[in-house]
Amino acid sequence: MNLTINSEIYSQLLSKYQPRIIQTEAENEEFLKVVEELLARKNLTPEENTILDLLVKLIEDFEDKHYPIPKGTVSSMLLHLMEAQDKTKESLVQVFGSLEKIDKVINGDLEITSQQAVELGNFFHVDANLFLNE
Template identity: 85%
Template sequence: MTLTINSEIYSQLLSKYQPRIIQTEPENEEFLKIVEELLARQNLTTEENTILDLLVKLIEDFEDKHYQLNKSTPCSRMLHLMEAQDIKKESLVQVFGFLEVVDKVINGELEITSQQAQELGNLFHVDSSLFLNE
């Protein structure tokens, strides 16, 4: 079954969202917000689904190029999440006990323990395995 796209409606959506090759992090964030908005809706039209697919592909291409997760470390993932969620290092004292320990973890002088990884997972709302060496 082939779905037919109404070109007039699709053109309006293209004009509204203006999808393009993503060059910067702010552009990526902009398109991520649009994707979230579309995903929150129920019963998307064929045209909206087509735009959603296009935006997801553009985001994936940008992130594949700029985020090499296989080269990341538990510390770099923690720092990325801190930046993305606007969490200051002082907020990590609840996980590590002391600001000096937070600094040592950030500087790579100390590894994150499994208990700390669990607490970081809860804090950032992600899987705790992100904070453990494989």
């Protein structure tokens, strides 16, 4: 569904918020406050939603560049998600077929297949790429 935005209203919002490539932590904080303000409102206009999307993208780009999240090992990611979501090894048997295979994956002795990565992504509600070695 494509919503049409009113150019005049959108221009006013652009003038008010002045979105731009974020260069400093102060600018990032400034735009984070605007995003929080917009998210706190109910029933945003299409123009406000468009500005919100733009600001979120600018913030994500800045934070991805300045605060990269190091990727852990597949086994550390699996263990972290199991702990965070209170899952047991037994709950993963449906993905791996046996506790023995789960232990091998956790110990780094067995790689996760693409299909298992997709199933784990669905199981934990995360991106399947977290479980694939690059």
